[in-house]
Amino acid sequence: MYVGHVAVALGAKGARPQIPLWFLVLTAQAPDWLVIATRLSGHEIARVERFTETSFSFVLVAIPLAFAFYAGSKDFKSSALVWFVASSHAMCDFFTSTHTLLPGGLAQGLGWYQEPLRDFAIESALVIAAAFIYRRSLPYRSRRSALFVLTFSSLILFQAAVGVYLASLKRGGWFSEEIHSGRLFH
């Protein structure tokens, strides 16, 4: 999932406004950043995505982040939400990818990246649902502002652009080999 992870972070911000949004966004995308960071550092940590992109992440990624937040805030409810936001990554990826939730290379997932319209539908639905929850945390004057509409419509537009790219992959194109190989990000 792509914009959907940011939508989960925005929804969580609406539910617990005391958690900084930057922390929620980082938490929601953490499994992907961990894969990118280990690959870019040149350390081929044996297929780190098997641990960060599957249900292992409920423990290996989500619990450390929830503990880190608890250590800084002493706020148990918010820390539980941080755990949920991090765990939501693998749950959300179940819809779009084919190798999530169960580790060990078993094909688990609906693989909607290969059906970009379905992917767009679910990710946009998440953004719209998040907008309604997030809105409650805003000052009254911002709730109906153009900025509010602009922010959320930009997210949906960007998802649409990625959807067009995903659709184009059926005819080859940039990174099609990497994406279809199943070696990265399953």
Added chain:
Amino acid sequence: MTTKMFMWTLAFLLSVPASIALVGDWLMRRKK
């Protein structure tokens, strides 16, 4: 395309919606 180039592209792609959300949130919450 190399794996590194692919990873940099993914990093850029991940940072776009994150930046939209963070900048939008900051602008909507700032005191006027």
